[in-house]
Amino acid sequence: MPFAVYLLGLAVFAQGTSEFMLSGLVPGIARDLNVSIPAAGLLTSAFAAGMVVGAPLMAVxxxxxxxxxxxxxxxxxxxxxxxxxAVTTSYEVxxxxxVVAALANAGFLAVAMATAIGLAPPNAKGRATSxxxxxxxxxxxxxxxxxxxxxxxxxWRSAFWAVAVALVPAIVAVLKSVPAGSNATNPPGGVAEPTTHGGAGTPSAPGSARGELRALRRPRLLVxxxxxxxxxxxxxxxxxxxxxxxxxxxxxxSAWMPGMLALFGLGSFAGVTISGRIADVRPVRLLVVGGVALAAGWAVFALVxxxxxxxxxxxxxxxTLSFAVGSTLISQVLYTATGAPTLSGGFATAAFNVGAAIGPWLGGAAIGAGLGFRSPVWVSAGLVAVALAVAGVFRPARGNPAPRPAPNQVEPGPRLGAQ
Known part of the structure; x- marks a missing residue:
């Protein structure tokens, strides 16, 4: 895997820290800016909304x-x-x-995904995603x-300053490591890949919004x-x-809660690591086995x-299971939408942030209905069960397609992802 991909991961870390750190800063922000706790909590919702809207918009x-x-x-x-x-005294500012930070983050993720899969070998999209x-x-x-x-x-302002400082090496890393001439019409590596969509056999222009949107119409991708x-x-x-x-x-x-949240984070890191090793060669097996285990795990969690x-x-x-399955789904989106390398990352980011917004709302509704604090876990089990049912009906994961050869290139060998 090219070192530049890891440097992009460093930039993603710096931006992701901004999103997750806010949950521990809400009380201090509320006191300092003289707003209520719910109003301070809206800062998190504003970021999530910006990610949903910003991912496809910034990608275009x-x-x-x-x-x-x-x-x-x-x-x-x-x-x-x-x-x-970090310096404002206005809640509105x-x-x-x-919101602006979320738009920038969403745009960066969309372009970073396209750049990473362009720099990585054709059959290593899962590793690059991980x-x-x-x-x-x-x-x-x-x-x-x-x-x-x-x-x-x-x-709380010190945390904002820390994120700003952490972004400086990320900016230098991108400046030094990402090829200067890479863009939508000239991917990293120098040769634009011809693609066809929907079985029509008509090449689309990978660098145009119209061409990329055409590539996103595939039913498998929507599923x-x-x-x-x-x-x-x-x-x-x-x-x-x-x-x-x-x-x-x-x-x-309650003193153990930071450790418990960090433990979930360690599991998520293990999940994307596992996905990076398996998603390129056995995606269907990982999604089926991991999806069933994930649904069962949420149900068991609720019971015990x-x-x-x-x-x-x-x-x-x-x-571990959540991020192994989730990151594999992202890599499958990128394998499916080879004709939309930038917009596919944007729409994948938007879809996952839609989930990040709807899931907590459903869990909160269950708690508000008097079903107790176990109820969000049952909702999680139900959401994954619905996903398994949808996958069973539409069967979207069929292995990774073989990369198409660019003009004057040798046809690649057997598909690694064939099931």
Whole structure:
């Protein structure tokens, strides 16, 4: 795997830390800006909404830009809005900076995915995806406790400054490592890959918005995006309410919650690592076995949540399964939409953030209905069960297609992903 892909993962880590750290800063922000706790909590919702809207929108806007220029622009904007957020005394300004940061983050992820799979070998999209998502999972491990610690020691503004500082080496890394001439019409590696869509045999222009949107019409791709939203919705449904579940039902002290959240993050890192090793060669097996295990795991978690040892083990296991299945679905989106390398990453990001928004809403509705703190875990089990049913009906995962040869290139060997 080219070193540049790992450097992109570093940038994803820096941005992901900004998203996850906010959960530990809400009380301090509310006190400092004289707003209510729910109002401060809206900063998280604003970021999620910006990610959903921004992923496809920023991907379209970046199509005609050099990938290096687009990546640098998104990182610089992300850095600047964190500086503004660190110095502002206005809640409204801070809210706007969170939306703009989400737009920049979404655009960066879309272009970074296209860049990573362009730099990686043709049959290593799963590994490239796992490297990028590894940055997200490490941010999950470090972001919540790290942000909370900085907020406790030096106030919430210090966490915003820390993100801005962390982005500086990421900007230098992109500047030094990403090829200057790579863009949508001239992918990294120098040869544009001809593609056909929908079996029509008509090549589409990979660098145009119209060509990429045409490539996204494939039914298999739409099903994969739906599955991604359902699986990620299940993940964040339970993750959002993990603290009250473990304190009120399991009986674990609140002082242990940063450790429990970090344990889930360690599981998620293990999950993307496993996906990176398997998703390129056995995607169907991983999705089927992992999906069934994930649904069963959520159901078991709901049943044994009152048993501390089993609950702690399942925090790690479900984090592993959730991200192994989720990152494999992302890699399958990228394999399916080879004619839309940038927009496929944008729509995958949007789909997963739709899940991240809907899952917690469903879990909160279940708790609000008086069903208790175990109910979000049952909702998670139900969402994955729906995903399995959809996959069973439409069978979208059929192995990774063989990469098409570019003109004057030798036909590749046997498909690694054939099942």
């Amino acid at each position: 806007l970046s199509l005609r830009l050099s990938r290096r220029f687009a990546l640098l622009a998104f990182l610089v904007v992300f850095l600047l809005v964190h500086v503004i957020g 801070l809210l706007v900076t969170r 490297v990028l998502l590894g940055g997200v999972t490490i941010a999950c491990v470090a972001g919540v406790p790290g942000g909370a610690l900085l907020g406790e020691l030096w106030g 994969l995006l739906l599955l991604g939203a359902l699986v990620n919705g299940a993940t964040f449904c339970t993750f959002t309410y993990l603290a009250p579940l473990l304190t009120e039902v399991t009986g674990i002290g 949540a009152g048993m501390p040892v089993l609950a702690v083990v399942l925090v790690f296991v479900q984090g």
